[in-house]
Amino acid sequence: MTARAEHYASPSRVAVEVRGVSKIYDGGVEALNDISLYFPEGQLTTLLGPSGCGKTTLLKIIAGLIAPTSGSVKVEGREVTGPGPERAFVFQDFALMPWASVMRNVAFGLELRGVAKTERERVAQGYIGEVGLKGFEAAYPHALSGGMRQRVGLARALAVNAKVLLMDEPFSAVDEQTRRKFQEDLLRLVAQERKTFIFVTHSIEEAVYVSDRIVLLSKRPSRVSEIITPAIDRSVDPERIRRSQAYLDTVEAIWQGLKRYLE
Amino acid sequence: MATIAEASAARQGGGTRPILAHPLVLRLASVAVVCAAWEYAGRVPISPAFPTFLETMAALFDMIRDGSLGKAFAVTLEPLVIGLAASVIAGVGLGVLMGLNRFAEWLGAPLFIIAQAAPMAALIPIITFAYGIGLLAKVVTVCMMAMPVIVLNSLNAIRHTPTSLIEMGRSFQASRLNLIAKIILPSAAPVIFAGLRLGAASGFIGVILAELLITPTGIGDIITYNQSIAEYPKMYAAIFAIIAVSVLFIEALEWIELTLFRPEKRASA
Numbered sequence: 031m032t033a034r035a036e037h038y039a040s041p042s043r044v045a046v047e048v049r050g051v052s053k054i055y056d057g058g059v060e061a062l063n064d065i066s067l068y069f070p071e072g073q074l075t076t077l078l079g080p081s082g083c084g085k086t087t088l089l090k091i092i093a094g095l096i097a098p099t100s101g102s103v104k105v106e107g108r109e110v111t112g113p114g115p116e117r118a119f120v121f122q123d124f125a126l127m128p129w130a131s132v133m134r135n136v137a138f139g140l141e142l143r144g145v146a147k148t149e150r151e152r153v154a155q156g157y158i159g160e161v162g163l164k165g166f167e168a169a170y171p172h173a174l175s176g177g178m179r180q181r182v183g184l185a186r187a188l189a190v191n192a193k194v195l196l197m198d199e200p201f202s203a204v205d206e207q208t209r210r211k212f213q214e215d216l217l218r219l220v221a222q223e224r225k226t227f228i229f230v231t232h233s234i235e236e237a238v239y240v241s242d243r244i245v246l247l248s249k250r251p252s253r254v255s256e257i258i259t260p261a262i263d264r265s266v267d268p269e270r271i272r273r274s275q276a277y278l279d280t281v282e283a284i285w286q287g288l289k290r291y292l293e
Numbered sequence: 294m295a296t297i298a299e300a301s302a303a304r305q306g307g308g309t310r311p312i313l314a315h316p317l318v319l320r321l322a323s324v325a326v327v328c329a330a331w332e333y334a335g336r337v338p339i340s341p342a343f344p345t346f347l348e349t350m351a352a353l354f355d356m357i358r359d360g361s362l363g364k365a366f367a368v369t370l371e372p373l374v375i376g377l378a379a380s381v382i383a384g385v386g387l388g389v390l391m392g393l394n395r396f397a398e399w400l401g402a403p404l405f406i407i408a409q410a411a412p413m414a415a416l417i418p419i420i421t422f423a424y425g426i427g428l429l430a431k432v433v434t435v436c437m438m439a440m441p442v443i444v445l446n447s448l449n450a451i452r453h454t455p456t457s458l459i460e461m462g463r464s465f466q467a468s469r470l471n472l473i474a475k476i477i478l479p480s481a482a483p484v485i486f487a488g489l490r491l492g493a494a495s496g497f498i499g500v501i502l503a504e505l506l507i508t509p510t511g512i513g514d515i516i517t518y519n520q521s522i523a524e525y526p527k528m529y530a531a532i533f534a535i536i537a538v539s540v541l542f543i544e545a546l547e548w549i550e551l552t553l554f555r556p557e558k559r560a561s562a
Contacts, residue, residue: 094464112463113464114466115466117464121460121461123457125457129554129556129557138465139465142462142465142468142475170556171557
């Protein structure tokens, strides 16, 4: 696992910093145990770990949707006390409003912020186009496939122009072929939007394919077990990444690391 | 575009299916079968007190023509409309409040759960002791029948707002008011309306119960009077008429729900 030099030479600015975060749910379930992490700006960092390990809990703590039992989270240097405009969340189950059109769903973050209708629809229109849903503005979620619904969720998160995108297993409810297409689109998006992405997945292949950094969490109560920086050249054709030796080696190494949690 | 094109193709496909399988034809056929069975049973006859369908319809048109049915409805609808309006406003209001506030739920919900389980006919003597035999007693009967199901459905509808929708609103920093108005209430609307339909049906039962058990007025009077003089076709015509009005009223509620609150249903209907 050869780290790309620039990560250490000039540690790019830290977008999100997690310090000593623990979470014990009511009832005594200990989800996270003293997690300390940083997320570099402009990169995609994946939280990967065995199922039920608290990846989503950590993501929701960063989002400000759940309060940690102890420890703190800083986004752009400011302490997190709740959700904020510099963070946007993409939900595993899409969280679309079935009674609202694609346009209203995408513009909803702006609507809640009090942006005028014409202005928010102009912004939403741009992102609807960007995620490939042009022509579906007036459609309702039930008429869309799973993949298209998540594109709506993604456009909604992009429309508020947050600096940090928090994605909770966004592709897990989507079929395999759509999923691959999504992963390729995500790489393009990371390169183009210059945002910080924090991505939760349980798929090793997905993590290696899309991530600049992978944080391996141990099983509950989670600790950081390893941080991996896949040395994969992403400038090549996306099809070739999946066949490159670096990709295959990283997948194998992570699998060997995670295997011990399954017994 | 594919999905929309497919959906509309499927809909057009629906239009070309055999006319006999059309939903409206099937519904009318089901009504026709029941009416035919009624006519047959009346002709057997299963009881001298059971008129045929055609006799009943003739009596119905007689009563419409001489105005007695209209007058009776005017009397019956008064406590019904007042009682239903009060139940809808107070019921949805209380249910939503209890759904949003645990304290209000602990305070209020047991009352309505008991009211829903109580056999109302047995409680009518208490209502007459407390409220007499006038309009108020009938309004109270309608409310006691209609309100519990409206309250409890509203409470459950609010309580079962999908967690991820609430988290979505919070992640975009929705104010509490926006969260309720733009996410919780629209999400609860279908179940609240289901409660309103059930509540309206119970309200109709309540008003007839009151007119049969408290003092015979309106439709209840037509039923009891014609029963006592063995004018069975008129008695059954009054029962038929109140059922028909009840069904039409509930259909109207559904129409209001679809036009005002469910744009996604209209888009796919």
